[in-house]
Amino acid sequence: MRHKAREIALQGLYQLEIHKTTELDLIDAFLARTRQDEWEHFRSRLKEDKSATEQIDAKHQEFGKKLQETLEFARNLIQGASLHRKKLDRVIKHNLESWKLGRLSVLTRNVLRLAVYEMLFQANEVPHRVVINEALELTDSFIDEKTKSFVNSVLQKVYDRQRQPQVDSAQTPPIEITLESAEPNS
Numbered sequence: 001m002r003h004k005a006r007e008i009a010l011q012g013l014y015q016l017e018i019h020k021t022t023e024l025d026l027i028d029a030f031l032a033r034t035r036q037d038e039w040e041h042f043r044s045r046l047k048e049d050k051s052a053t054e055q056i057d058a059k060h061q062e063f064g065k066k067l068q069e070t071l072e073f074a075r076n077l078i079q080g081a082s083l084h085r086k087k088l089d090r091v092i093k094h095n096l097e098s099w100k101l102g103r104l105s106v107l108t109r110n111v112l113r114l115a116v117y118e119m120l121f122q123a124n125e126v127p128h129r130v131v132i133n134e135a136l137e138l139t140d141s142f143i144d145e146k147t148k149s150f151v152n153s154v155l156q157k158v159y160d161r162q163r164q165p166q167v168d169s170a171q172t173p174p175i176e177i178t179l180e181s182a183e184p185n186s
Contacts, residue, residue, distance in 0.1 A: 005070045006114065006134050008034055009077035010142065013110040022082050031071050038067055081110075081117040088113045091120070095157040108147055111138050115155050119162065128159045 011034075012027050019026060042063050046056060081088060092112050093101050101109060115135035118126050132155045139151045 001066055001070050002073060003134060003137065005073040005077065006138060007141070008071070008074035009081070009114055010107070010110055010138055012074065012078040013081055013114060014106055016078070016082055017106050017110065022085070024079060024082070027075065027078050027082075031075060034074075035067065035071060042067075077114060077117065080121055081113045084117060084121065085113065088116050088120075091116055091158060092154065095154050095161065097153075105143065105147075107143050108139070108151065111135050111143070111151055112154060114138075115151075116158055119155070119158060123162075132156065132159070 008031070012030055015026060015030055016022060042060075046059065089101055092109075104112070112135070115131050118131045119128055132152060135151055135155055136148050139148045
């Protein structure tokens with residue numbers, strides 16, 4: 001369910017960037033189309049299912065509940081990453097080596113934004129390893145194998161810098177890396 005939600009969120013963030021907007025009305029329309037597509041796919045699979053009627057009804061209800069949860073999670077990810085986009089971009093820029101954010105593909109930027117959003121704003125809900133792994137799976141599915149190592153490197157740096165004050169606090173004063181204090185790369 002959450003992997004599917006991240007796929008949907010990546011597609012939604014892509015649409016926002018392509019249309020150069022932050023209007024969530026576009027996302028609501030996108031999620032409505034996604035809901036319709038998922039139901040059509042479910043119904044086509046159900047036609048092939050020879051289960052008894054009560055089993056079909058139970059599957060229908062279960063699918064509806066899971067789809068609603070998936071779309072709500074996707075919308076929350078899209079909304080959060082969109083709302084904090086400038087801050088996320090500063091953190092990403094701070095962790096790029098020899099790259100400018102604008103040189104990355106739209107999909108790569110949005111995989112990074114989505115993952116950094118989860119790492120910074122949902123760290124108590126999702127372990128960083130899961131976030132990074134999900135980002136790598138999205139990269140593999142939507143981009144290519146070569147980009148995976150780049151995405152992994154950037155996200156690992158974000159995580160390491162995020163937890164650095166806790167690790168080194170006994171030896172050096174903490175370097176607080178917050179979204180507001182991250183220096184933007186030009």
